Amino acid sequence: MTVAQGVRRAFDGREVLAGVDLTIREGEFVALLGRSGSGKSTLLRAMAGLDPEIGGQLLVPRRRSVVFQDPRLQPWKRVLDNVVIGLPRQGARERGRAALAEVGLAAHERAWPATLSGGEAQRAALARALVREPELLLLDEPFGALDALTRIRMHALLRELCAKHRPAVLLVTHDVDEAILLADRVLVLTDGRIGLAREVRLEGARQRTDPAFAELRGDLLAELGVADGS
Structure with missing residues (x-):
């Protein structure tokens, strides 16, 4: 269980987090939305x-x-060495190879980071996170710099890996659609507090063509102060 109670943070006298309360259950995937500067990444860094x-x-879990x-990724280390950095040496490389295989990079263990595409580099970063078998996985807009097709592939991969490893997950994102497609619960951070919470309980809500998707998307965009023109 991950619990935040009354979490506060101010920068230069401006309160960014004004008493945030948040609980993430074991194996639960929570997405956190908010406008730029709302404190989403600040909360993630705190956790x-x-x-x-x-x-x-x-x-929070250790x-x-x-x-x-x-x-x-450290450019002077090959991909496998990046994945296992900081792990106890015994068995680390075998675990690292297994993690790379899970993200589809088994053939790239000796590659240099500079030779990877953006999607491949982010897969390596995901392998580096999961090889530690975290109880809490924190994702700070991990797909924001990727093209649309690569993002779709990464969404599918992340869902698969989270279903397998079952960490609690907190995803910070600006993308309302991404939040609905991935999360069990979507939260909106407004004025330093959690202003809206929505459960994504029905599988239909994950399909863009389903009315439940459009309804949930509209609710979240309204909370963010954006008109849904779709």
Whole structure:
């Protein structure tokens, strides 16, 4: 269980997080939407343990991993060495190879990061996160820099891997459609607090042609202050 209670954070006197309460159950996939500057990534960084100035209470699993929009691969290390960085040496390379196979990069273990496409680099970053078997997987707009077709493939891969490994997941995204397609629950961060929460319980809601998808999309866009012109 991942729990945030009364989480606060201010920058230069401006309160970005104003008492956020959030619970993510084991194996649950939560997507967090919000306007630019709303504090989505600030909350994610707090849960990752990357912000010592955070206020409030956070109860997060010890085993947690983060995937950022930038894959952040070290260019002087080959792909496999990037995946296993920081792991205990015994058995690390075997685990790393298994993780690369899961994301479809088994043939790229000795490649240099500079030779990978954007999608391949993000697959390597995902392998690096999952090889640690995290109880909490934090995703900070990991597909934001990818083209539309690659994003679709990455969505399918992420759903498959999360179903297999069953971590709790927090996805920060600007993309309302992405949130609905991937998450069990979609939240909107407004004025430093969770302003709207919607469950995505019906499989039909994940199909863009289903009326449930359009209804949920409209609700979320309205909360974000955007008219749904689709």
